[in-house]
Amino acid sequence: MIVDWGQHYGKIPCEIWCFVDLRMLPTNVRVKISGVNVRTGVYAVVESSEYEDEDNGIASDIFRPIIKEAEVNDNGNVTSRQFYLADVETFVDPVVVVPDIGADERWHYFTV
Numbered sequence: 001m002i003v004d005w006g007q008h009y010g011k012i013p014c015e016i017w018c019f020v021d022l023r024m025l026p027t028n029v030r031v032k033i034s035g036v037n038v039r040t041g042v043y044a045v046v047e048s049s050e051y052e053d054e055d056n057g058i059a060s061d062i063f064r065p066i067i068k069e070a071e072v073n074d075n076g077n078v079t080s081r082q083f084y085l086a087d088v089e090t091f092v093d094p095v096v097v098v099p100d101i102g103a104d105e106r107w108h109y110f111t112v
Helices: none
Strands: 002-004 011-021 031-033 036-038 042-051 064-068 070-072 078-081 083-087 091-093 097-099 108-111
Touching: 011 064, 011 083, 036 083
Parallel strands: none
Antiparallel strands: 002 011, 002 091, 011 042, 031 036, 042 064, 042 083, 064 108, 070 078, 097 108
């Protein structure tokens, strides 16, 4: 899903892991979690990414490379993931994401 994180981060692809329904929270409850003001509503737990530099020759009219936020070990295996809460109202567009098979890094993907 493309999530609009606002002016600072813009619209970027995120992988949805699950949804959290907080519509039963009292309307006066406001909590800040990882920079997100959580209020009554429905949220998604997402793994975010960033667009890779398009000057590397990989991007095309069909594919746009992205890199997931992750910590990796010396073997290139993902050892830690970063999750965020995204208000479902910030969802902009669906997106298809496919792994970059053959890449040395296992956290590289393409958006279609």
